[in-house]
Amino acid sequence: xxxxxxxxxxxxxAERYIAESIRSTLAQTFDDFExxxxxxxxxxxxxxxxxxxxxxxVRLHRRCENRGLVFTLNEGLEMARAPLxxxxxxxxxxxxxxxxxxxxxxxxxxxxxxVASSALLVDExxxxxxxxxxxxxxxxxxxxxxxxxxIPHSSVMLRREEVLKRFGGYPDSPSSEDYALWSLIAQEGxxxxxxxxxxxxxxxxxxxxxxxxxxxxxISAIRRGNMERVMGGVATREDLDLLQMxxxxxxxxxxxxxxxxxxxxxxxxxxxxxxxxxxxxxxYQTLCQFREDSxxxxxxxxxxxxxxxxxxxxxxxMMASMLAASFR
Numbered sequence: 001x002x003x004x005x006x007x008x009x010x011x012x013x014a015e016r017y018i019a020e021s022i023r024s025t026l027a028q029t030f031d032d033f034e035x036x037x038x039x040x041x042x043x044x045x046x047x048x049x050x051x052x053x054x055x056x057x058v059r060l061h062r063r064c065e066n067r068g069l070v071f072t073l074n075e076g077l078e079m080a081r082a083p084l085x086x087x088x089x090x091x092x093x094x095x096x097x098x099x100x101x102x103x104x105x106x107x108x109x110x111x112x113x114x115v116a117s118s119a120l121l122v123d124e125x126x127x128x129x130x131x132x133x134x135x136x137x138x139x140x141x142x143x144x145x146x147x148x149x150x151i152p153h154s155s156v157m158l159r160r161e162e163v164l165k166r167f168g169g170y171p172d173s174p175s176s177e178d179y180a181l182w183s184l185i186a187q188e189g190x191x192x193x194x195x196x197x198x199x200x201x202x203x204x205x206x207x208x209x210x211x212x213x214x215x216x217x218x219i220s221a222i223r224r225g226n227m228e229r230v231m232g233g234v235a236t237r238e239d240l241d242l243l244q245m246x247x248x249x250x251x252x253x254x255x256x257x258x259x260x261x262x263x264x265x266x267x268x269x270x271x272x273x274x275x276x277x278x279x280x281x282x283x284y285q286t287l288c289q290f291r292e293d294s295x296x297x298x299x300x301x302x303x304x305x306x307x308x309x310x311x312x313x314x315x316x317x318m319m320a321s322m323l324a325a326s327f328r
Contacts, residue, residue, distance in 0.1 A: 003057075005033040006160070007088055014090035016043040017202065018053070019201045021090050026055055034059050038076055038092075041066035046090070054151050056302055077160055085158045090153040091202045093122075098198040102157040105192060113162045116193035119152040119169040119201040129203060130317070133282075134193050139273035140192065141186050143266075146226045146245055147283050149179040152191040154197045156182075162190075173222070175215030180222050188230060220248045234268045238319035250290035255301035263306040281312035288318055295319070312323035 005023050011018055025035050037050045039062045050060050061079065063072075067152075084106055088094060096118070105115050132152055132266060138175040144150045156178075163169060163181070164196040166188075170179040185191045227240050239261050246253040266280050288295050295318060302309050 002081040003032055003034045005030070005084045005086055005103060005157075006075070006076075006082040007033055007035045007086045007099075008080060009035060009037045009088050009090055010040055010069060010076065010307075011037055011042060011046050011050065011090035012040045012069075013042045013046060014065060015042070015049055016092035018046055019049045020090065021093060022053055022058065024093040024096075025088065026053070026057070027096050028094070028099045029096050030103055031057075032150050033057060033086075033099060034081055036076055036080060037080075038072050039063060039256075040068070040072045045223045051301050054276055068174060070170050070172055070174055071179065076157075077169055079119065080160050080259040083160055085160045085163075087156045087158070088154045088199070089202075093200040093202075094154070095198045096199075101194065101196065101198060105194060106157060106159070109165045109192055112192040113159045113166065113188070113190040114182070115194060116151045116182075117155040117194040117196055117198040119155050119199045120197045122200045122202050124202070131197060132201060133278075134195070136193065136195065136277060136281055138186070138189060138191065138193075138229055138272065139269075140276055140279050142226070142230045143269055143273075143276055144279050144283065145179075145183050146166060146223060146230050147243075148286050149176070149182065149280075150279075151178065152199060152201050153178045154201060163215060166283060173218045176222055179219065183222055184283055187226075216248065220244060223247060231269070232266055235265055239265065249300050250287060251258045251292055255293075255298045256304065259298075259301040263309065268269075276301065278301065278312055281310065284309075284313050285318045 010020065022035065027076045031249045037058065038051065039047045039060065040061050047062050075221045080251055084103065086099060086102065102115055108110065116134050118129060118134050121132055123129050134150055135144050141150070167181060167184050168175040183192065224240065224244055227235070227243060231240065242257065242261050246258045260320045266276060270276055284298065288298060299310070
């Protein structure tokens with residue numbers, strides 16, 4: 001009999017953080033697991049750091065050449081010995097209760113193929129920098145996926161066989177493999193959500209990358225597919241074109257035009273599927289971070305179109321983030 005859970009940890013040049021990440025997995029209250037570390041051709045001390053652990057649950061696979069994250073993730077799914085696979089990046093940390101809580105959730109919800117949790121945000125030195133909250137309902141998740149990826153990758157637990165057979169593993173989208181897979185699973189209504197923060201997601205220079213070139217095309221295609229599935233019954237092609245352009249090329253669509261379309265479709269979605277809660281406010285915040293114009297323009301547009309939305313936008317957090325970015 002194999003383990004109940006495989007923790008899948010791809011690693012590439014993660015010498016600085018991987019030992020701390022491994023220690024957080026070995027401290028789990030649920031101990032029926034294996035930790036599969038795949039060193040994807042690292043050129044630093046990643047392999048030596050991982051190999052220093054003598055715990056029999058640690059299983060280290062070393063590759064001489066770098067094949068990239070998508071290849072490594074799918075290789076890991078094939079190599080995993082357990083029916084459940086918990087993802088963790090080599091620079092992230094997990095709460096000691098993480099496996100126990102997600103294991104119970106998956107056993108109690110056999111129709112779910114993946115479950116994610118909220119995450120704490122920490123900086124390079126482990127200092128708390130905020131919280132990344134996942135949506136509360138499947139309807140909220142479907143809407144949120146139309147614009148962004150709200151799921152912390154390191155928080156996800158998957159059913160290995162279902163993900164491989166039903167969805168073909170991680171899609172070949174190097175800039176958005178997780179976004180693409182979550183969208184497929186959510187489309188089937190098979191994605192679970194846990195509000196507790198069960199992982200700590202580390203924010204540092206190497207983790208903050210903006211997609212360009214092919215990556216933009218991949219993300220835009222995934223976003224459009226989600227929009228058509230979720231909003232297709234009430235949105236026109238022109239509506240979807242405008243929303244897609246606003247996220248593909250931030251700043252290309254004036255806030256006034258964007259808010260008119262976004263708020264109308266959000267209202268219609270809520271009439272059919274229930275409240276979106278704080279999700280639209282977070283989406284406005286996210287889009288603001290990629291635009292160069294002042295958030296005051298958004299404020300004026302909402303005053304004209306949907307003043308009630310103003311209270312759901314985290315203005316203080318938005319301004320603090322933009323201020324911090326100006327000093328980088």
